Amino acid sequence: MRFEIDPRSPRSPGEQLQDQVTFAVASGRLLPGAKLPSVRGLAAQALVNPNTVARAYRELEHAGVVESRPGDGVYVAARGDSRCAALSGKLVRERLGRAVDEALAAGLGEAELQEIVDRAVRRSSKEREVNA
Amino acid sequence: MRGFLRLVGRELREVRALAWVLAALPVAAVLLVRWTMDVLWQNDWAPASQRPRWHAMTVVLCAAMSSAAVACDMFGRERSNGTLDQILALPVRRATLWAAKAASWLLLTAALFAVGAGAQAWHLMAKDGTSWTVRWAEEALRSAPIGGAIVGGTGAAVLLVSTLGLRGLASLLVGSALAAGWTIGTARPVLALAPQVELLWLSLSLAAALVASLAAFTLGRAWLGRWVRATVVAVAAVLLVAVAPVYAAVRHAIAVTPDRGILQDLVVRPDGRFAVGVWADGSVRFSSIHVVDLATGRTREAASGHAWLVVSGRPSPYARAGSDPWDADGRFVVLRADDGRVVRTAVDPATLEEELLGAFELDSAARRAEWDAWATRPRWQPGRNLRRTTDDDLRPWECTVRLRSGARDLGASVTLRSWQEVRTVGDDVVLWQPERGVFAARKLTKDACADAARDVILARADPRDGAQPPFFTVNGMTPDGSRVLVCADGSWSLASPDGASPIPLPEGAVAPALSLAYPAGLSGPEAFAAATTFVELHVGSTSAPRRLWDPATGRSIPVSGAFPLLSRLPDGSLIAAFASQNVIEHIAADLSAARIVREPKR
């Protein structure tokens, strides 16, 4: 899979890499036991400092998402999928929660908010179909 | 090393277009001046004798000014636009960087020198047909020392100051170095000039230096405005270029000086119209003949060349052709030794045309004999070369000379030590000999070589116990040795070996020299017999003006210059050429009235 850094994202490049791995594992695009790109490979692909990649991998390992096998590489951990599901759920909840806060503060009604969410979900799943 | 060469290559390649333009400007300027001078030469206005100096100066100036332009660019470039950062980003020492700059600048300068000398050589070759390579080498060698000094000074100044980064000071130094070099290069002969000329010349140089410095300084001052800066630079350029011809003109107006050599001889044509001076460079390797038009005082170069061995009809030991130098057509006949050849030519003083009269080859043995004769002849040493001679000063130098009296071989030889001199006086051979406390002339004959000679004690000093031994100073001796100017312990007198009592010089006379004035139109022993003795002296101190003193009458006239070669014109007046300063200065003097009739032309 392809890793990209979005310079407009509020998340740091390291966090973005972690997120991308977490979501990929949670969605099943990366299965437990799958080999992740090497630190240098990923750095070259995503155009970030290899130290950043290494740190992201370390964080993920710490969270139990991946495991590194010295001299071989980094692999999705055996129970990484369930951890990722929990992690990504937490992440999404956080972010949606913040967005909802802002929307309500901006004076949007609950129905309007619901409408916006529905529309976003429809668009996103359609895009995924097209990409698939 | 490879890196260093790359740096040098880069430096050479980086010289800016502006520097090239600046480098080309002096070439153009000098060519323009040269063209002017050529026109002047053709019109017989500017002295032909200036030519060699001009040739050399052309090369020096082209190279020096061009080189300065390049140096300013090379050494100043890095600081001016900050590219030093880029160069220094290389892992090289600063010293290496500057060395590369200096090396490339030297290379360029050498090339500029070569080009300048080449241009000169080409220019001269077209005129006189000498081979290109000989000319090139000659020009390069002639201009190398002065040019080296100028270029070296300039470069060092620029290098030093651009390292320090003081642009204003750099400009000043560059200007000064240029001007100083220019002055040094041209002021040498000036030092032998009249004081007022020297002053004028030096002030002009100084003005040029100041304006040049100002120009260089203003170049970096943007606030002055373009036109102001351009004007200053233009004035500086004009001054620098104009100073040379002004100098030449001024000099010509006052006196005439061949560019090198010492005046060896001066003979006046019997009709009194022309005098011919012969210069030699001291080694008899190169000499030149100058014709002086006595009516106008103008001097022109008649001929010059290498290996002029022999000239003139002067009855002196160094004049080879002892006969009258003037032929029936009033032409000056010269005997010249070329390499392996002796050439006889006649020079018409009116037209300066030279005609080959004859030449003969010398085989190698004959040549050697010729040179041997030259080397072993009784050496004529001006007495002024002898100083403070005591036995202690005698060097282990010996020379055996066969004795002759006139044309007669005495069949004996005598060994000379140190500066002892052998002269013939009439039928006598006279050995001048200083000994402890005594200066004596010893008349030698064949027998006298074996027997004790008759000594004529000319001067004697009796040192008291413990006192310094006395010394003799001989400041002049006639070519035949018949009269000598000798100083023993401070008092001067004119003496001769015939035992006549010495003639004391005026009270307070110092550092005199002895000269003879030969009557015009006579040659050989007759001329010499009729020659008049003059003594040159200062009265009071060596800084007092020189005077020519006639021992026969005791009268004197003031003269400028020193050590004149004198001739009497048919009208009895005296013409003096001052050899020591390489300036022919004509004075016509009526010594009977002790007054100058005709002043030097100014």
Added chain:
Amino acid sequence: MSERVVVNTVVEPVVQTAGLTVRFGKKTVLDRLDAAFDEGTVTAILGRNGTGKSTLLRVLTGFLPATAGGARIFGMDCWSRGHDVRRLTGYVPDRMELPRWMTVEDHFRFLEPFYPTWDRAEEARLVRELDLDRTARVRDLSKGQREKHLLAAALAHRPELLLLDEPFSGLDPVARKQILAAVIGHLRDEGRTILVVTHSMVDVERMADRIVLLDEGRVRLDRDAESLRRGLRRVALRASPAAAWTPPGAPRVERSGDEFVLAYTDWTDAYGRSLAADPAVSDIRTLPSGLEDVYAAAGTRAAPDASPSAEEVPCAAS
């Protein structure tokens, strides 16, 4: 700091300055700067114009002597052994007059003899990666091409230390991405150290392990990039009564009436909880925040032309 620092505690830092002071006349550009940069780290040196960033690099490359104190690279004094230092250093200056007449190839060949470690294979790789034309003359290169050429020249000898001075300024996105890729590529070997002076926050985020903010010749802030990124937070809120209210932590505070904008560099959720629990505080909003806020949060002096009420410290203008 990254764990790599721990590994290197016994090793002398690649770059170290001690009391480094540079004055130009009366102006002090670097003021008793003590800094150390460890092997294998990428440090972004930020700071507004004229705060001594480029001067620091010029001292490190050994063509500007320190007025006082000194700097060492690989233990060698940068001034007295500048030529040795430069041999181990790749340097891309912000402004460089290359010999205009040289071609790209000429320039490589010119540089090669000076670097014992020059690697033709690396050079070829960089030429390919950066899309350089060897036959192009320097005078014909565009700004982007020139910058890329400089970078290739700086990297072809595989320097242990790379100093970049504004490598991204004024470049088109393609060139900038190529340069970033080349620099990242350079990092594939262990132990490569980079100091980059830049205003491009996007690239700082991608490249830097560590961020050093210079202000008036001194280090105003020196943080691990990741933690700094997390600690940067701007919060707008209303507080009443405003006069006596003080925020938690030590943010930079801008206030107009009872409206506050707090700029943190060390944000933690504890501050958030503290604010939420404060009865005097209402209308808490988190403002969009990025690395460029470091200037505001670290409280560098405002630009002379910035109006007093300006909420944003003009990163773009610096």
